[in-house]
Amino acid sequence: MSDTVGDFIVARLHAWGVRRMFGYSGDGINGVFGALNRAGGKIDFIQARHEEMAAFMASAYAKFSGELGVCIATSGPGASHLVTGLYDARLDHQPVLAIVGQQARSAIGGHYQQELDLLSLFKDVAGDFVHQAATPTQVRHLVDRAVRIALANKTVTALILPNDLQEMPYQEPPREHGTVHSGVGYRAPKTVPHQSDLEAAADILNAGERVAILVGAGALGATDEVIAVSDRLQAGVAKALLGKAVLPDDLPWVTGSIGLLGTEPSWELMRECDTLLMIGSGFPYSEFLPPDGQAKAVQIDLKADMLSLRYPMDVNLVGDAADTLKALLPLLKQKEGDWRHRIEKSTAKWWDLLEERAMAEANPVNPQRVAWELSPLLPDHAIVTSDSGSCANWYARDIKMRRGMMTSLSGGLASMGAAVPYAIAAKYAHPDRPVIGLVGDGAMQMNNMAELITVAKYWRTWANSCFVICVFNNEDLNQVTWEQRVMAGDPKFEASQNIPNVPYHKFAELIGLKGIYVDDPERLSDAWKEALTCGCPTVLEVKTDPEVPPLPPHFTFKQMKAMTSALMKGDPSEAGIIKGTARQILSSILPGRIS
CATH class of the missing domain: 3.40.50.970 (Thiamin diphosphate (ThDP)-binding fold, Pyr/PP domains)
Structure with missing residues (x-):
């Protein structure tokens, strides 16, 4: 018996490095589940109790592993249940692939049981790439693009598979006009701003007397670099919730969380600074940042659409946090003064107050x-x-x-x-x-x-x-x-x-x-x-x-x-x-x- 489309999908995901899926079965996705069973454990399947939870698991797996998160569900309600967890991944910029079943191709458009317009359903949450397969020869490039786009754009993608297609014999695309011949593999680029842009950012940071830094999830791999830049600038550092693990809290100039759930030292840091450096954060509450015009500001983020969004930045740097900070550090002058001492004093007092409250x-x-x-x-x-x-x-x-x-x-x-x-x-x-x-x-x-x-x-x-x-x-x-x-x-x-x-x-x-x-x-x-x-x-x-x-x-x-x-x-x-x-x-x- 020839390998089915389902078998090819499992093998292709394995070739991409996928070793784990979270989900729940159903007849709309049985062809892929049969292939998972035949694959003999090449991909570990984790059965959640509900598809929404499976999508949350995929999102969190991407966060904690740094790899692609994959969730899988049947057609109709199985697919729709995934959406909340997928939005969690999308809004936190995590690479997640959703694989969902659909009714047979001949039934689509016939008001069939469990038939939903899944392309429309996923169009927002998986807007960078959502497609429904129609032929066996199409599946190869759909899988490849879904995985590559999720990894490259740090976002959600979705692949919709009619149930009859999953059971069909797989066929490679023929060598003829109108076919696509895709391949496996993605290597993330090193993204660093131009030297002139780094120099412009350094000019602002060097001129400031009271520098505040805000870190988010985009700085999670840059702990040492954030510490080095903070020490050079004698800055205090506040942490957005998703960036809570960027810096250890035993550093006396780390003021803790910012925002409605934040700390008084973080509030004071932002109210009194004259310069702001934001690193890898989409922190949404602008009222907890300096008032407009109070501070000169620099932002570092891999995603250009997150730049100058919460505060009007003077210099916007598109780049990886760790690599950009490494390139920026030699351009920064060592600061002196009592700004950091004031931050440390305020933070120590805050920890004492938290203990009293607790x-x-x-x-x-x-x-x-x-x-x-x-x-x-x-x-x-x-x-x-x-x-x-x-x-x-x-x-x-x-x-x-x-x-x-x-x-x-x-x-x-x-x-x-x-x-x-x-x-x-x-x-x-x-x-x-x-x-x-x-x-x-x-x-x-x-x-x-x-x-x-x-x-x-x-x-x-x-x-x-x-x-x-x-x-x-x-x-x-x-x-x-x-x-x-x-x-x-x-x-x-x-x-x-x-x-x-x-x-x-x-x-x-x-x-x-x-x-x-x-x-x-x-x-x-x-x-x-x-x-x-x-x-x-x-x-x-x-x-x-x-x-x-x-x-x-x-x-x-x-x-x-x-x-x-x-x-x-x-x-x-x-x-x-x-x-x-x-x-x-x-x-x-x-x-x-x-x-």
Whole structure:
């Protein structure tokens, strides 16, 4: 029997270096799954519980491995379920290929069962390359282009395969007019700006007296170069969430995260600088950058469409972060002065304040303390993932990165439900590393509980069994609750915000994992130690106080007014809010209502 189109696709992906796929089967993609089975393990298939989770896994796998992420699903709902996770990859500039089934070619256009217009569905999320195969001879160049474009453009591509085509005998394209004869292989270029552009950037950076640097995910491979440039310029460095692992937090001039989930030193750094260097970051919140015109600015990014987008830059450099910084360093003059000393003093004071806030009394457990207690216990080379929601605040501020650690979350999309599939993908990218995921109870109920079953299915194949999911159980969609109060000035809407109390640790035990429950803050440290050393995947459930506010680094008058308005309208948790906020040093906002 001749190899089928499905067999060719599996072999071609293997030739491209693909060794792992995440997905879920179905009759619309059976031809490829049959080929995967016949390939005898050449490509490892990881079965998620839901296609959306498979796409998140592919996105996270690309982030943590630096390789192409691949997800696969059947036609109709299988394909449509992938879209959210694919947007996560697209918005965070990750190379991901989605392979999906489609109904038979003769049925397309006939309002057939599970027939969707998949070209239109994927046209935005996979806009750089999405095509539906029609003949066996076409498949070769479709696979090659889908992979090469995903890798080169750091984006999502999609390949749509009618189910009857997958089973047909594969044919190479004939040597005749109207055919395409593609090949395998992609080598990323070295991208460095012209010398004159580097000199223009150096002139700006050399002239500045108070230099601030902002790093993002594009600087993850440039730790040493960022340190060298920072030392030369005597700059302080703030980190966008996706760039949290660029620099270790034991460097005294690293001010931590920036933005709504950021730190006060990062806020001060941006408000007081006269020069800004942004490296590999698409940080979206311009209000946390210097006011327009305050600072001369230079940006480095591989993607030209991200340049001068958040702040009006004076010099825009298209280039790889590490290579560009290496070329820039010899042009920079060694700075002196007290600017960095001021940054270090402010940052040290901030860490002391965070500890005070983490140890403040709460009912029953302060959620900030959960992350604070974890931070010094993190194993070397650990990978940390976080979900969106209030747990991301504590992840952003209280988890101290050390050299060699990795971390990520859903950045541009900021989707709920990514922490557990991200953690699973991290294990496949680095099976020997400890992995810890932080997730709120809302995201856990939405879709992450089911992926614990995936953990139970596969964990014995991992080289290192240290895998901990920490659930912040506060029975509240907490981040949105606080946004209602602080941004909209509305009291908590209980119908939309309250969620059921679920024994997550007991669910873990039911499926063969370890469960630990903590409702006493004095037990947190020991619980973390137990979870990190017990020898099997663990769900650590902590009963946290929903009224501990995720404070922004700087409270505006508008936010204070909105918060007061929410209380005046009769928030159902008014007493808890006042106590929790007062304990987090904001009693000055509502002096007449603090008891």
